[in-house]
Amino acid sequence: MPALRGALRYAETMPRICARPTCDVAATATMTYGYAARTVWVDDLIPEAYPESYDLCSRHADRLTVPQGWVLTDRRTLLRLPFAGMGGDVAV
Ligand SMILES: [Zn+2]
Numbered sequence: 001m002p003a004l005r006g007a008l009r010y011a012e013t014m015p016r017i018c019a020r021p022t023c024d025v026a027a028t029a030t031m032t033y034g035y036a037a038r039t040v041w042v043d044d045l046i047p048e049a050y051p052e053s054y055d056l057c058s059r060h061a062d063r064l065t066v067p068q069g070w071v072l073t074d075r076r077t078l079l080r081l082p083f084a085g086m087g088g089d090v091a092v
Contacts, residue, residue: 016045016049016055017055017057018055018056018057018060019031019054019055019056020056020057020060023057023059023060025057025059026057027045027055027056027057028044028045028056028057028058028061029042029043029044029045029055029056029057029058029061029076030042030043030044030045030046030049030053030054030055030056031043031053031054031055031056031061031064032052032053032054033052037071038069038070038071039070039071039072039073040064040066040070040071040072040073041073041075042056042061042064042072042073042074042075042076043075043076044075044076044077061074061076
């Protein structure tokens with residue numbers, strides 16, 4: 001099963017844990033920010049970490065707060081996936 005082997009190899013080579021100092025839970029989201037836009041973005045975990053991004057577990061991503069005057073934009077799709085394609089009236 002090449003796909004399974006590939007997935008396992010990916011997991012082994014990319015140990016991504018939450019960036020919060022006291023948290024060692026697997027990261028599910030990536031936070032990035034822009035000073036000019038005063039915006040913090042939370043996305044699904046991006047494939048590769050890069051310097052100005054922070055990986056977060058779902059709990060810390062959910063509890064993320066931003067300084068006054070900043071905007072938090074949650075662009076994650078994981079939470080909505082269970083309801084996708086079920087034929088319901090899901091507001092987006
Ligand atoms: Zn965490």
